[in-house]
Amino acid sequence: MSATGEQAQTGVLEVDGLCTDYGPVRAVADVTLSVEPGRVTAVLGANGAGKTTLLRTISCLVPAREGRVRLGERELLGSAVEDVVRRGVAHVPEGRGVIGELTTEENLRLGGLWRGAPAEDLDEVYELLPALRERRRQPASSLSGGERQMLSIGRALVARPSVLLLDEPSLGLAPLISARIMELVRRLANERQLAVLLVEQNARSALAIADRGVVLNLGRVVADADASELADDEDMRQAYLGF
Amino acid sequence: MTRFIDLTLNGISTGTVYAAVALALVLIWRSTRIVNFAQGGMLMFTTFIASAVINSGASYWVGFVVALLSGLVLGALVERLLIRRVAGAPPLNAVIVTLGLLILLEAVAGMIWGNTPRSFPPAFSIRGYDVGGTRVLFAPNDTFIVLVVIGVAALLGALFRGTALGLRMRASAFAPEVARLLGVRVGRMLTVGWALAALVGSLAGVLVAPSVFVGPNQFDPILVFGFTAAVLGGLDSPYGAAVGGVILGLALSYVSGYEGASLVTLAALVILLAVLMVRPGGLFSTTRERRV
Amino acid sequence: MSAIAARARVGRARIGELTLARGLLLALVAAAALFVASELLSSFADLELAEGLYFFCVLAGLTVLTGLSGQISLGHGALMAVGAYGAALLIGEQHWALVPALAAATAITAVVGLLLGAAATRLRGPYLAGATLAFAVGLPALADKYSSTFGGENGLVVNPPNPPSGLGSSLPLERWEAWIAGAGAVIVLFTLHNLVRSGYGRAMRAVRDDEIAASLCGLRVARVQTLAFVVSAACAGLAGGLLTVVLQLASPGAFQLSLSLSLLTAIVLGGLGSLVGAAWGAAVLVLLPSWTRDIANSFSLSTKVSSNMPLAIYGLVLVVAMLAWPSGIQGGVRAGGARLRALVRSRRGG
Ligand SMILES: Nc1ncnc2c1ncn2[C@@H]1O[C@H](COP(=O)(O)OP(=O)(O)OP(=O)(O)O)[C@@H](O)[C@H]1O
Numbered sequence: 025m026s027a028t029g030e031q032a033q034t035g036v037l038e039v040d041g042l043c044t045d046y047g048p049v050r051a052v053a054d055v056t057l058s059v060e061p062g063r064v065t066a067v068l069g070a071n072g073a074g075k076t077t078l079l080r081t082i083s084c085l086v087p088a089r090e091g092r093v094r095l096g097e098r099e100l101l102g103s104a105v106e107d108v109v110r111r112g113v114a115h116v117p118e119g120r121g122v123i124g125e126l127t128t129e130e131n132l133r134l135g136g137l138w139r140g141a142p143a144e145d146l147d148e149v150y151e152l153l154p155a156l157r158e159r160r161r162q163p164a165s166s167l168s169g170g171e172r173q174m175l176s177i178g179r180a181l182v183a184r185p186s187v188l189l190l191d192e193p194s195l196g197l198a199p200l201i202s203a204r205i206m207e208l209v210r211r212l213a214n215e216r217q218l219a220v221l222l223v224e225q226n227a228r229s230a231l232a233i234a235d236r237g238v239v240l241n242l243g244r245v246v247a248d249a250d251a252s253e254l255a256d257d258e259d260m261r262q263a264y265l266g267f
Numbered sequence: 268m269t270r271f272i273d274l275t276l277n278g279i280s281t282g283t284v285y286a287a288v289a290l291a292l293v294l295i296w297r298s299t300r301i302v303n304f305a306q307g308g309m310l311m312f313t314t315f316i317a318s319a320v321i322n323s324g325a326s327y328w329v330g331f332v333v334a335l336l337s338g339l340v341l342g343a344l345v346e347r348l349l350i351r352r353v354a355g356a357p358p359l360n361a362v363i364v365t366l367g368l369l370i371l372l373e374a375v376a377g378m379i380w381g382n383t384p385r386s387f388p389p390a391f392s393i394r395g396y397d398v399g400g401t402r403v404l405f406a407p408n409d410t411f412i413v414l415v416v417i418g419v420a421a422l423l424g425a426l427f428r429g430t431a432l433g434l435r436m437r438a439s440a441f442a443p444e445v446a447r448l449l450g451v452r453v454g455r456m457l458t459v460g461w462a463l464a465a466l467v468g469s470l471a472g473v474l475v476a477p478s479v480f481v482g483p484n485q486f487d488p489i490l491v492f493g494f495t496a497a498v499l500g501g502l503d504s505p506y507g508a509a510v511g512g513v514i515l516g517l518a519l520s521y522v523s524g525y526e527g528a529s530l531v532t533l534a535a536l537v538i539l540l541a542v543l544m545v546r547p548g549g550l551f552s553t554t555r556e557r558r559v
Numbered sequence: 560m561s562a563i564a565a566r567a568r569v570g571r572a573r574i575g576e577l578t579l580a581r582g583l584l585l586a587l588v589a590a591a592a593l594f595v596a597s598e599l600l601s602s603f604a605d606l607e608l609a610e611g612l613y614f615f616c617v618l619a620g621l622t623v624l625t626g627l628s629g630q631i632s633l634g635h636g637a638l639m640a641v642g643a644y645g646a647a648l649l650i651g652e653q654h655w656a657l658v659p660a661l662a663a664a665t666a667i668t669a670v671v672g673l674l675l676g677a678a679a680t681r682l683r684g685p686y687l688a689g690a691t692l693a694f695a696v697g698l699p700a701l702a703d704k705y706s707s708t709f710g711g712e713n714g715l716v717v718n719p720p721n722p723p724s725g726l727g728s729s730l731p732l733e734r735w736e737a738w739i740a741g742a743g744a745v746i747v748l749f750t751l752h753n754l755v756r757s758g759y760g761r762a763m764r765a766v767r768d769d770e771i772a773a774s775l776c777g778l779r780v781a782r783v784q785t786l787a788f789v790v791s792a793a794c795a796g797l798a799g800g801l802l803t804v805v806l807q808l809a810s811p812g813a814f815q816l817s818l819s820l821s822l823l824t825a826i827v828l829g830g831l832g833s834l835v836g837a838a839w840g841a842a843v844l845v846l847l848p849s850w851t852r853d854i855a856n857s858f859s860l861s862t863k864v865s866s867n868m869p870l871a872i873y874g875l876v877l878v879v880a881m882l883a884w885p886s887g888i889q890g891g892v893r894a895g896g897a898r899l900r901a902l903v904r905s906r907r908g909g
């Protein structure tokens with residue numbers, strides 16, 4: 025049932041001139057950026073800057089007004105939400121999207137159902153995130169915030185994506201846990217050649233592990249630079265990043 | 268004492284049917300957040316189809332299977348053709364659509380088969396068992412009713428808990444957007460959910476038909492009591508539906524036996540209000556009862 | 560600070576007066592229109608008008624409850640029954656005059672609504688639907704249980720209301736009934752029109768939209784919701800009383816579950832939350848059955864088909880209307896009006 029004949033794409037994620045409207049409000053305005061495999065691009069910006077909307081547009085959860093999103097050779101825009109993961113894009117939504125009524129293991133299995141992932145694939149996640157193995161039979165609603173974030177990242181990994189969209193993974197986590205999540209993201213990009221688009225409020229820790237940083241303001245890209253460069257830019261830090 | 272036993276046994280049998288209807292409503296509520304008032308009309312229609320099949324000379328079991336299959340198809344059709352189109356509208360609109368469908372199905376059934384209720388054969392004998400020389404109010408057919416409902420509920424449980432399809436369906440019901448991001452075809456899951464729910468409903472229809480007869484409006488009380496049972500148990504809980512159905516069946520059986528059949532609906536009101544005053548989300552509610 | 564507060568108070572008072580004046584004007588216009596209509600219509604049509612007017616009473620109350628305060632009720636048919644039996648007992652057995660009897664029937668139903676509403680504040684969505692459904696089905700059992708008081712299956716018969724002799728002996732009974740029902744409807748219209756625009760109306764909307772936010776703003780959610788139930792029950796009680804007067808009969812057959820369900824469908828079909836929508840709903844409830852019966856009879860169909868045709872059309876109308884006009888007839892009319900205005904404007908502009 026899950027065999028669709030679609031081949032997950034690999035390659036560079038390219039967002040080109042993307043615009044998204046909510047009625048009269050333009051939430052994403054002419055955004056252009058690209059992420060290569062093995063690289064992490066941090067998307068920063070104040071509340072309401074349009075970060076979540078950017079990710080939701082890439083996942084076809086909201087329709088784009090203009091522009092294109094390509095992964096390797098293939099156009100992503102205009103497909104059904106259900107097919108986005110089949111094309112190699114895993115989206116860990118804002119608020120983590122862990123399904124509390126299901127157990128940890130069921131959440132993980134769900135991530136691989138579309139490709140008929142064998143049970144061993146879950147073991148791989150458990151090795152990466154041992155805390156989850158202990159909680160495999162518990163309802164996900166009983167997990168702590170950090171565990172939930174690991175679960176939702178682990179669930180995305182079961183899909184074997186080539187692009188990972190992460191929406192504020194450190195939200196509401198203790199600094200130590202948040203730092204561990206960031207490390208994990210970096211490792212995943214390196215080891216699995218994932219292209220990661222990392223939306224974060226916590227600019228300092230995101231830039232610490234990212235290769236590039238993109239700053240959004242009112243839906244527009246106001247800066248797109250190497251992460252270290254951005255972190256050192258006093259004006260940028262003052263105006264948008266707040267550290 | 269024998270009277271009490273009789274009423275208890277009778278209550279279990281009718282309660283099982285209420286439980287089946289409640290289960291059909293709960294399945295749909297969980298997946299689409301709609302109270303499917305058309306369920307009464309749908310199970311009426313499929314029972315009529317079974318009745319027509321049996322009257323044309325086929326065996327009971329052919330009719331039985333035809334009822335279940337037509338329930339499956341009807342449920343899928345209703346979801347595809349109607350429910351999907353009101354998905355984005357205010358929630359009351361979906362309620363009105365199911366009410367409209369209930370009325371429409373009852374009218375169409377009346378047009379095809381007439382409004383005079385007709386009898387429907389039981390699967391097995393309805394002569395009560397002989398226990399130590401007295402005949403109790405529980406017959407082989409009641410055993411059949413109880414067992415088949417338990418069996419179907421168990422199968423559904425296994426489907427939901429133990430299969431990939433069930434996992435997909437539960438994910439679609441609890442978190443449709445997340446499920447879609449994970450590649451689950453949520454629309455298809457809703458169709459399957461409606462089909463399965465309608466199958467359970469049509470089962471209730473053929474099981475109760477011998478005692479209420481088949482007619483366009485004969486199943487209205489079953490819908491009302493099934494809904495009451497579902498609310499009693501908590502609309503999000505299949506176990507609640509089962510327990511609610513049996514509790515209601517027992518309670519109504521006692522009331523009707525000791526106080527008279529005319530008070531049955533009043534008793535249902537009193538029971539429901541009493542339970543909801545203590546647990547506003549039903550007996551098996553897991554969610555917070557009130558937001559404020 | 561006190562100056563600002565005082566000015567605000569004056570402002571609010573002025574808005575209040577304005578609303579009151581507009582409500583009064585609306586009521587007068589409605590009364591005049593009803594009077595003229597009743598004079599022009601045949602006696603049969605006057606009877607239909609009277610029916611439509613008591614349906615308007617209950618629908619207006621229900622649309623305030625469901626559309627404004629966000630509480631569903633599948634039990635308003637039973638509330639109508641309370642008013643109808645109350646009026647029948649007071650008029651038929653106690654020989655009360657018409658107006659006090661109707662007022663008492665309204666008050667009794669309001670009290671029942673208070674009880675129901677107090678229970679309802681703890682319930683949400685389908686649980687409230689289930690409880691009120693059980694109410695609609697359960698209450699009629701009382702009439703059966705105490706059949707010596709309530710007349711059992713046959714119900715209670717009352718004498719037709721006598722038109723005052725001052726109006727002349729030629730006044731048809733149906734027209735007089737239409738006037739009585741019209742008076743009730745105008746009172747309901749005036750009251751609800753003001754309520755909707757008052758602080759209570761705003762409180763109801765706030766509670767409907769977000770209970771938590773409303774309670775954080777200091778609104779007493781439970782009280783607001785209960786009040787909505789009381790008001791809406793009073794309207795249903797008045798409607799029931801008027802029904803008794805118009806039909807001269809209160810019988811269990813008139814208040815079955817199907818009535819409660821029709822009431823809910825009518826307010827959604829008319830346009831939820833709007834008093835005009837309630838009027839549309841009332842028109843649908845009265846006219847659709849007779850139209851569909853005429854349609855069914857105009858074909859030479861078997862009785863099996865023709866007797867079920869009105870119901871089939873009604874069901875079909877509900878389904879199709881919900882798919883075609885998600886916000887009801889009034890929503891459709893509004894959208895049509897807006898499109899017309901836009902057209903006129905563009906013509907003028909171009
Ligand atoms: N469903 C919606 N309908 C209308 N407007 C919306 C919707 N979702 C977001 N917006 C608006 O679009 C803009 C961008 O919102 P978005 O959620 O993308 O911001 P964000 O950068 O993710 O903010 P945060 O850091 O708070 O999560 C905001 O002005 C928001 O109010």
Ligand SMILES: [Mg+2]
Nearest residue numbers: 075076077118
């Ligand atoms: Mg966001």
